Amino acid sequence: MNTLEILFYALSAFAIVSAVMVLISKNPIHSVLWLILVFFAISGHYVLLNAQFLAIVNIIVYAGAIMVLFLFVIMLMNVKKDKEPQKQHLVKFIGVIAGGSFLTLLIALVKQTSQLEGKTVLLKEGTIGLIHPLGKALFSDYVVPFEISSVLFLSAMVGAVIIGKK
Amino acid sequence: MTILSFDWAFIIEKLIMIAIIVFASLGIALYTTFGERKVAAILQDRPGPSRAGPFGLLQPLADGLKLISKEEIIPTNANKWLFILGPGLAMTASLMTCAVIPWGTAIDIFGRHVELQIADVNIGILYVFAVVSMGVYGIMIGGWASNNKFSLMSALRAASQAISYELAMGLALIALLMTTGSLSLKTIVEQQVDGKWWNIVYQPLGFLLFFIAALAECNRTPFDLPEAENELNFGYHQEYSSMKLGFYLFAEYINMIMSSAIMASMYFGGYDLPFFNEASVAPNIAALIGVGTLLIKIVLFIFLFMWIRWTIPRFRYDQLMNLGWKTMIPLALFNLLLTGAVILAKL
Numbered sequence: 242m243n244t245l246e247i248l249f250y251a252l253s254a255f256a257i258v259s260a261v262m263v264l265i266s267k268n269p270i271h272s273v274l275w276l277i278l279v280f281f282a283i284s285g286h287y288v289l290l291n292a293q294f295l296a297i298v299n300i301i302v303y304a305g306a307i308m309v310l311f312l313f314v315i316m317l318m319n320v321k322k323d324k325e326p327q328k329q330h331l332v333k334f335i336g337v338i339a340g341g342s343f344l345t346l347l348i349a350l351v352k353q354t355s356q357l358e359g360k361t362v363l364l365k366e367g368t369i370g371l372i373h374p375l376g377k378a379l380f381s382d383y384v385v386p387f388e389i390s391s392v393l394f395l396s397a398m399v400g401a402v403i404i405g406k407k
Numbered sequence: 408m409t410i411l412s413f414d415w416a417f418i419i420e421k422l423i424m425i426a427i428i429v430f431a432s433l434g435i436a437l438y439t440t441f442g443e444r445k446v447a448a449i450l451q452d453r454p455g456p457s458r459a460g461p462f463g464l465l466q467p468l469a470d471g472l473k474l475i476s477k478e479e480i481i482p483t484n485a486n487k488w489l490f491i492l493g494p495g496l497a498m499t500a501s502l503m504t505c506a507v508i509p510w511g512t513a514i515d516i517f518g519r520h521v522e523l524q525i526a527d528v529n530i531g532i533l534y535v536f537a538v539v540s541m542g543v544y545g546i547m548i549g550g551w552a553s554n555n556k557f558s559l560m561s562a563l564r565a566a567s568q569a570i571s572y573e574l575a576m577g578l579a580l581i582a583l584l585m586t587t588g589s590l591s592l593k594t595i596v597e598q599q600v601d602g603k604w605w606n607i608v609y610q611p612l613g614f615l616l617f618f619i620a621a622l623a624e625c626n627r628t629p630f631d632l633p634e635a636e637n638e639l640n641f642g643y644h645q646e647y648s649s650m651k652l653g654f655y656l657f658a659e660y661i662n663m664i665m666s667s668a669i670m671a672s673m674y675f676g677g678y679d680l681p682f683f684n685e686a687s688v689a690p691n692i693a694a695l696i697g698v699g700t701l702l703i704k705i706v707l708f709i710f711l712f713m714w715i716r717w718t719i720p721r722f723r724y725d726q727l728m729n730l731g732w733k734t735m736i737p738l739a740l741f742n743l744l745l746t747g748a749v750i751l752a753k754l
């Protein structure tokens with residue numbers, strides 16, 4: 242095992258354990274904190290793939306902004322674990338079956354995809370994740386979708402301001 | 408020496424450097440608390456701490472000893488783990504910034520070429536941003552875990568203040584990055600060393616906005632609403648005692664040092680000593696002069712922070728939000744357009 246593999250498995254284990262903890266934590270604040278750790282682990286994977294820009298944007302946007310918002314809402318609503326309504330057994334049962342079928346479907350899809358067969362991930366190579374090639378690609382090959390999505394963001398911002406003003 | 412395809416000498420070199428920078432930051436922070444009290448005393452025309460040692464120089468050690476030896480109290484209804492995690496996170500986030508700051512040019516020790524920077528990543532300044540956005544967790548978690556309404560109010564204030572001023576900070580920064588064309592702090596400093604002028608000449612408005620946002624991000628007066636004593640008793644660290652309180656107070660001073668270092672590197676030439684030809688002395692001496700220059704710039708910025716704290720009164724909360732959203736962000740956007748127009752005109 243070389244260093245990259247050790248790092249990969251350590252990060253993956255970290256991500257999976259944290260993700261499981263998000264689900265089984267009774268306290269919603271703890272769940273949010275574990276979720277932040279999941280984002281850090283995923284950012285670590287991006288760094289292994291030499292996608293530094295993606296790694297840091299993942300942290301800024303998800304761990305830094307969206308999760309703060311989650312914390313905000315939970316703190317203001319003051320959700321306590323003993324007040325949380327318990328779901329009925331039937332609902333839980335249906336949830337398990339639906340989630341399980343979706344997982345099976347996903348695994349089957351990934352296994353069957355011919356595009357993934359015999360391909361290995363580019364580790365530490367490839368410069369597309371670095372900031373210059375990424376910027377070039379975004380503003381030349383993908384300029385139209387990029388600009389359209391920025392207009393979408395702007396309209397969402399205006400909408401948020403209008404809702405906030407009411 | 409390579410085990411596991413690692414260059415262990417490289418790891419050891421980096422570890423030593425991290426240790427030096429962390430302990431130096433802690434030491435400077437220790438004496439910044441002393442400086443704060445002395446500056447306050449001078450501005451208020453009184454002697455300030457003068458009993459412990461010559462000129463009161465041992466005062467910070469006495470303060471530290473006092474904090475450590477005080478009783479540690481965790482409130483009964485507090486969330487114990489998060490209560491302990493809060494100050495730790497605040498401290499970690501403020502120390503993490505130092506990883507991308509270039510402290511000087513490279514020096515040669517025992518035949519090894521050592522860069523005086525922990526990591527020169529090509530997204531340097533974005534990394535600083537990520538760490539800044541992490542900094543708010545320490546305050547939020549500590550404030551919430553205390554199970555005290557004043558702490559919670561203060562934590563929410565701190566978080567909304569940090570998020571609001573991060574926007575203006577980012578927009579002011581984008582204008583600078585448009586002129587430099589690089590996100591790496593090392594490259595930005597080197598451009599200023601080689602080029603004619605420091606970036607402050609090209610981006611005066613951007614620097615002003617960045618500086619105000621930095622004041623708000625460090626929770627310094629006039630934006631120290633999260634710890635407004637007369638409204639919130641003591642703010643988010645009200646329930647904290649002993650060294651946990653010390654960590655929060657220390658984290659604030661380390662934030663000040665790091666933001667001063669960032670501002671010095673981005674707008675004031677970093678380790679560049681003006682009117683001095685670095686090539687005229689040996690490389691090692693030039694590097695040391697560079698480190699000294701950066702430290703002097705940091706101290707000047709810290710003095711500016713303190714001067715403002717003891718001169719300007721605190722804002723009201725609505726004034727703070729109005730300044731952030733209705734003045735700083737439009738100004739930053741204007742600065743962005745202006746910079747873009749100038750760059751286009753020059754093409």
